[in-house]
Amino acid sequence: MSDPEEGSERTRSVKLIVSIIAMVLLVIFWAQNRDRVKVTFWVADATVRLWIALVVASLVGFIAGYFARGRRT
Numbered sequence: 286m287s288d289p290e291e292g293s294e295r296t297r298s299v300k301l302i303v304s305i306i307a308m309v310l311l312v313i314f315w316a317q318n319r320d321r322v323k324v325t326f327w328v329a330d331a332t333v334r335l336w337i338a339l340v341v342a343s344l345v346g347f348i349a350g351y352f353a354r355g356r357r358t
Contacts, residue, residue, distance in 0.1 A: 315339050 318335040 311343060315343075 315336040318339060320335050321332055322335045322338065324331050324333055324338050
């Protein structure tokens, strides 16, 4: 018979590997976008490196996703 904890451990391992690959791809994407761009948010304008805007957007998306997923039991 299959051990239920073994499946759970395997799922965690797969999620960890996928997360690491996604982070590596995200860092590569950030590193390849170094041009300066004009960013407008609400009433504020700024000229920043594109990778900085991408990092900020990624962090805001991560934080929003973390809080939006709710509590799992």
